[in-house]
Amino acid sequence: GAVVSQHPSWVICKSGTSVKIECRSLDFQATTMFWYRQFPKQSLMLMATSNEGSKATYEQGVEKDKFLINHASLTLSTLTVTSAHPEDSSFYICSAMRQWGGRTDTQYFGPGTRLTVL
Amino acid sequence: DQQVKQNSPSLSVQEGRISILNCDYTNSMFDYFLWYKKYPAEGPTFLISISSIKDKNEDGRFTVFLNKSAKHLSLHIVPSQPGDSAVYFCAASGNQFYFGTGTSLTVIP
Numbered sequence: 766g767a768v769v770s771q772h773p774s775w776v777i778c779k780s781g782t783s784v785k786i787e788c789r790s791l792d793f794q795a796t797t798m799f800w801y802r803q804f805p806k807q808s809l810m811l812m813a814t815s816n817e818g819s820k821a822t823y824e825q826g827v828e829k830d831k832f833l834i835n836h837a838s839l840t841l842s843t844l845t846v847t848s849a850h851p852e853d854s855s856f857y858i859c860s861a862m863r864q865w866g867g868r869t870d871t872q873y874f875g876p877g878t879r880l881t882v883l
Numbered sequence: 884d885q886q887v888k889q890n891s892p893s894l895s896v897q898e899g900r901i902s903i904l905n906c907d908y909t910n911s912m913f914d915y916f917l918w919y920k921k922y923p924a925e926g927p928t929f930l931i932s933i934s935s936i937k938d939k940n941e942d943g944r945f946t947v948f949l950n951k952s953a954k955h956l957s958l959h960i961v962p963s964q965p966g967d968s969a970v971y972f973c974a975a976s977g978n979q980f981y982f983g984t985g986t987s988l989t990v991i992p
Contacts, residue, residue, distance in 0.1 A: 768885075799926075801926055801927075809927045835902065839927055858980060866894040871892075871984050872984075872985065873984065874972075874980070874981075874982035875980055876980055881926075
């Protein structure tokens, strides 16, 4: 089945540093990937939609200069949390839309990256 | 390989009847399970969760059942309403989150 991976799975960093999280679709091409933030027992908050070869579309309230998204290829999107602060500590989850036979299939979620900012 | 599976991609139910959405997992170390509801063009909305120490959790019309020996959980919606039509994702967590591929529920008025 379709698999989406994230790397790293857990990262601890100091306040003020930048952290890059990778999202890869392992066995399919994804023109569209999504980045979510997960708070405990809460909904997945959509942060941005990442389209291959173009700029990401950010949801209202998400700082695009703080959360840099790059979708450099059909299998890789990266989220960089710049100048991280403790309030950025969270689970970051990506998903990828699989194109199948010219149609959009379904979303496949990555396992998430736990970011802890000290 | 998918550690969380939703084998039914779609389900249609008459309004007022029960909707049962199923989810299977492979890793016995998962200790927390969640259900999300997703409308088109929106992020998944948290619906209900259950810890592995319980076998049932109820919240209004939504009940989640956990069968640890079978590594199976299900979401029951009673009575089903047209507004419940959405894609439902189950997820399991240990150190990371693992999502199923979703079941599209259609409640027919």
